[in-house]
Amino acid sequence: MDKMRYQKGVDKLMEYTVTDNKEAFTHLKIEENLKDISPDVSRFIIEFTYGDIYTRPGLDNKLRSLVTISSLVTQGTLPQLELHINAGLTAGLKPEEIIETFIQLLSYTGFPRVLNTIEVAKKVFKQKGITVQISEIE
Amino acid sequence: MDKMRYQKGVDKLMEYTVTDNKEAFTHLKIEENLKDISPDVSRFIIEFTYGDIYTRPGLDNKLRSLVTISSLVTQGTLPQLELHINAGLTAGLKPEEIIETFIQLLSYTGFPRVLNTIEVAKKVFKQKGITVQISEIE
Amino acid sequence: MDKMRYQKGVDKLMEYTVTDNKEAFTHLKIEENLKDISPDVSRFIIEFTYGDIYTRPGLDNKLRSLVTISSLVTQGTLPQLELHINAGLTAGLKPEEIIETFIQLLSYTGFPRVLNTIEVAKKVFKQKGITVQISEIE
Amino acid sequence: MDKMRYQKGVDKLMEYTVTDNKEAFTHLKIEENLKDISPDVSRFIIEFTYGDIYTRPGLDNKLRSLVTISSLVTQGTLPQLELHINAGLTAGLKPEEIIETFIQLLSYTGFPRVLNTIEVAKKVFKQKGITVQISEIE
Amino acid sequence: MDKMRYQKGVDKLMEYTVTDNKEAFTHLKIEENLKDISPDVSRFIIEFTYGDIYTRPGLDNKLRSLVTISSLVTQGTLPQLELHINAGLTAGLKPEEIIETFIQLLSYTGFPRVLNTIEVAKKVFKQKGITVQISEIE
Amino acid sequence: MDKMRYQKGVDKLMEYTVTDNKEAFTHLKIEENLKDISPDVSRFIIEFTYGDIYTRPGLDNKLRSLVTISSLVTQGTLPQLELHINAGLTAGLKPEEIIETFIQLLSYTGFPRVLNTIEVAKKVFKQKGITVQISEIE
Numbered sequence: 001m002d003k004m005r006y007q008k009g010v011d012k013l014m015e016y017t018v019t020d021n022k023e024a025f026t027h028l029k030i031e032e033n034l035k036d037i038s039p040d041v042s043r044f045i046i047e048f049t050y051g052d053i054y055t056r057p058g059l060d061n062k063l064r065s066l067v068t069i070s071s072l073v074t075q076g077t078l079p080q081l082e083l084h085i086n087a088g089l090t091a092g093l094k095p096e097e098i099i100e101t102f103i104q105l106l107s108y109t110g111f112p113r114v115l116n117t118i119e120v121a122k123k124v125f126k127q128k129g130i131t132v133q134i135s136e137i138e
Numbered sequence: 139m140d141k142m143r144y145q146k147g148v149d150k151l152m153e154y155t156v157t158d159n160k161e162a163f164t165h166l167k168i169e170e171n172l173k174d175i176s177p178d179v180s181r182f183i184i185e186f187t188y189g190d191i192y193t194r195p196g197l198d199n200k201l202r203s204l205v206t207i208s209s210l211v212t213q214g215t216l217p218q219l220e221l222h223i224n225a226g227l228t229a230g231l232k233p234e235e236i237i238e239t240f241i242q243l244l245s246y247t248g249f250p251r252v253l254n255t256i257e258v259a260k261k262v263f264k265q266k267g268i269t270v271q272i273s274e275i276e
Numbered sequence: 277m278d279k280m281r282y283q284k285g286v287d288k289l290m291e292y293t294v295t296d297n298k299e300a301f302t303h304l305k306i307e308e309n310l311k312d313i314s315p316d317v318s319r320f321i322i323e324f325t326y327g328d329i330y331t332r333p334g335l336d337n338k339l340r341s342l343v344t345i346s347s348l349v350t351q352g353t354l355p356q357l358e359l360h361i362n363a364g365l366t367a368g369l370k371p372e373e374i375i376e377t378f379i380q381l382l383s384y385t386g387f388p389r390v391l392n393t394i395e396v397a398k399k400v401f402k403q404k405g406i407t408v409q410i411s412e413i414e
Numbered sequence: 415m416d417k418m419r420y421q422k423g424v425d426k427l428m429e430y431t432v433t434d435n436k437e438a439f440t441h442l443k444i445e446e447n448l449k450d451i452s453p454d455v456s457r458f459i460i461e462f463t464y465g466d467i468y469t470r471p472g473l474d475n476k477l478r479s480l481v482t483i484s485s486l487v488t489q490g491t492l493p494q495l496e497l498h499i500n501a502g503l504t505a506g507l508k509p510e511e512i513i514e515t516f517i518q519l520l521s522y523t524g525f526p527r528v529l530n531t532i533e534v535a536k537k538v539f540k541q542k543g544i545t546v547q548i549s550e551i552e
Numbered sequence: 553m554d555k556m557r558y559q560k561g562v563d564k565l566m567e568y569t570v571t572d573n574k575e576a577f578t579h580l581k582i583e584e585n586l587k588d589i590s591p592d593v594s595r596f597i598i599e600f601t602y603g604d605i606y607t608r609p610g611l612d613n614k615l616r617s618l619v620t621i622s623s624l625v626t627q628g629t630l631p632q633l634e635l636h637i638n639a640g641l642t643a644g645l646k647p648e649e650i651i652e653t654f655i656q657l658l659s660y661t662g663f664p665r666v667l668n669t670i671e672v673a674k675k676v677f678k679q680k681g682i683t684v685q686i687s688e689i690e
Numbered sequence: 691m692d693k694m695r696y697q698k699g700v701d702k703l704m705e706y707t708v709t710d711n712k713e714a715f716t717h718l719k720i721e722e723n724l725k726d727i728s729p730d731v732s733r734f735i736i737e738f739t740y741g742d743i744y745t746r747p748g749l750d751n752k753l754r755s756l757v758t759i760s761s762l763v764t765q766g767t768l769p770q771l772e773l774h775i776n777a778g779l780t781a782g783l784k785p786e787e788i789i790e791t792f793i794q795l796l797s798y799t800g801f802p803r804v805l806n807t808i809e810v811a812k813k814v815f816k817q818k819g820i821t822v823q824i825s826e827i828e
Contacts, residue, residue: 281548283461306427315477318424322507323440325521329517329518329520329521330518332510332514332517332551332552333550333551334510334513334550334551335511335514335515335518336546339480339511339516342477342480342481343481343484343515343518343519344487344518344522346480346481346488347484347485347487347488347502347522347523348520348522349485350484350488350489351488351522351523355453371474372472373472374476375472376470376472376473377473377481379467380468380473380474380481380482381481381485382467382517383462383467384485384489385485385489386444397499410517412471412472413471413472
């Protein structure tokens with residue numbers, strides 16, 4: 001195992017993690033969830049996705065979240081959207097920017113995928129006690 | 139027809155258009171391309187997509203391009219990628235940011251869709267005489 | 277806000293709505309569901325999708341439902357299928373035509389997406405007390 | 415080989431075929447195209463898709479074309495769209511109904527897939543000398 | 553109805569079925585599930601998919617499961633994955649080969665679809681009391 | 691750069707490469723193709739996809755090709771299919787097994803994606819002078 005790439009991935013993941021609540025230590029949760037069935041998948045997530053890719057210059061954490069969320073809306077993978085809306089907020093995306101991303105996608109993915117995504121965002125925002133400032137975007 | 143929404147869309151489209159070369163006046167080209175088969179589709183693109191959506195606050199032109207490109211890579215619609223890589227460059231995205239967006243998408247869409255997209259970007263960059271500053275991102 | 281387009285959309289949506297039961301006033305439900313997170317998305321659904329598109333001549337309500345259902349099966353967005361199977365029935369599609377649409381799609385989308393759709397249709401038909409007249413189609 | 419199902423499929427395919435021009439005898443072309451690499455695939459198209467499915471009551475030829483085209487637009491398989499726009503016209507769909515189907519799909523598939531489809535329709539209509547009666551739909 | 557094709561399909565389906573437990577007689581369950589809404593869909597599954605296709609030489613039961621699972625992961629149809637992971641195990645795929653298939657797909661479908669699939673596999677393996685031999689693959 | 695992972699990837703890629711003809715040295719071609727626009731993408735293909743994944747035990751080269759081809763057919767990425775049909779043949783897949791994989795996928799992806807894939811296979815087989823032994827599979 002490549003300690004340095006793995007550690008870089010863990011460090012980067014911590015930047016997307018609020019450490020004083022139940023989302024803390026995302027990398028430990030990923031490892032725990034996969035350890036009995038496929039520990040190398042959690043290793044690849046941390047080494048490759050977070051260690052090799054997310055740590056690159058060129059796009060900051062917020063923009064990487066924006067790109068990721070846009071892809072997940074388009075492919076309709078809702079469980080990952082829940083995770084990455086949370087991660088995006090921690091990385092500094094404003095709730096209004098996330099909602100505006102969904103609106104931008106209406107013309108490109110069609111309404112159904114966006115509407116299913118909004119249901120996920122409603123759940124995440126409610127869990128975090130977030131109120132969208134409607135006037136800022138509409 | 140709703141003149142104001144249409145005009146807002148034309149004005150916004152112009153911001154994504156370099157007016158002193160062959161890409162000038164994108165809205166006229168969209169209209170020309172669709173006028174004999176479905177003029178209302180060009181009207182909806184301009185009124186709804188550009189007039190209603192792109193003109194909203196909350197995300198600037200560059201971020202709307204980034205979101206759009208991320209969605210198009212994910213769904214694999216290559217002809218639109220050609221248009222929106224061009225539009226994104228005009229809106230101020232650096233070539234290196236566009237390439238880095240593709241790299242961020244590797245983990246989410248898989249390699250094949252990204253590789254097909256890179257072929258499109260190569261063509262657009264070549265047409266525009268753009269050289270990617272590899273050292274800035276790698 | 278464009279009152280006329282919005283009102284056209286509301287009027288059209290009412291044609292897809294049975295007003296004497298729990299599905300009544302779909303537009304009010306859409307507004308209610310989105311008002312705290314993204315009211316402009318509900319406005320776009322009503323103004324653009326129902327006000328601009330569904331009101332056009334060229335295809336009647338039943339055919340628009342058939343086209344919509346075919347697209348939703350193909351993309352696998354099940355929550356919208358529940359809504360649009362309901363809407364299609366209200367618009368006058370026979371349950372047997374909806375099932376036959378699913379059968380037609382077997383060769384184009386493969387069996388898995390059709391089978392997941394049939395589970396949704398079973399639920400909707402049961403809620404409405406609908407019995408499919410098998411002899412009419414098989 | 416099941417002669418009856420195969421013959422039923424050939425007969426049905428002939429209903430989608432203009433026999434006095436280059437599209438004549440579609441089943442012979444399908445067979446010819448696949449005979450050296452996978453003749454059973456052409457057999458399954460004719461026996462299963464056309465023999466078992468298209469011959470069913472419940473939806474007429476025009477509606478089966480409409481459902482098929484809607485699915486192909488949504489999945490973005492352009493070569494089949496060329497074939498099925500041709501078949502739909504032969505089955506009696508008006509060009510204006512095909513265009514209106516594309517417009518109905520804007521909200522469900524997004525604009526990119528529809529725009530790529532319209533390019534295919536332009537080609538087919540041009541080959542057939544068809545002029546869309548814009549006034550009928552817009 | 554074509555008795556021979558149907559019977560061939562039932563016989564093949566039995567090879568994917570453990571007959572001494574609750575998964576026994578899959579064909580009866582498919583028929584039961586669809587009999588009130590669309591019995592011909594169950595007939596097509598058995599006649600065409602299992603009777604015509606699965607019975608062919610060229611690929612054995614295990615390889616057909618591997619191909620099927622790879623397609624289902626890629627399209628993200630989770631209910632069918634549950635069925636086909638079960639069927640694959642009965643056909644002789646080792647749990648470790650199924651997990652390794654998921655890992656092979658990481659580069660081609662992206663991580664989200666694979667992670668959602670692993671959740672399904674965890675559930676199936678738990679129901680069957682299967683422990684993955686991590687050391688064999690990692 | 692991680693020399694060992696990179697070298698492992700190059701070695702594995704060579705197993706999928708016929709070295710005495712124009713497909714030789716695939717890794718050099720991948721590097722050449724991407725060196726001016728995104729050299730790190732070619733590095734990730736070789737380090738991660740071939741170095742980390744393809745070298746794992748659990749599935750042999752032939753089965754990894756089968757899984758990959760099944761995914762590519764399902765997502766409809768034709769340029770990669772051309773590459774991976776070539777690679778699969780080099781890894782030892784028989785042409786008849788590749789065709790039979792396409793036939794197995796008919797029920798899961800629908801016919802259009804399979805038919806577009808067969809066109810690619812026809813081209814690859816013709817380039818290599820391969821004749822499919824129809825009698826072995828049909």
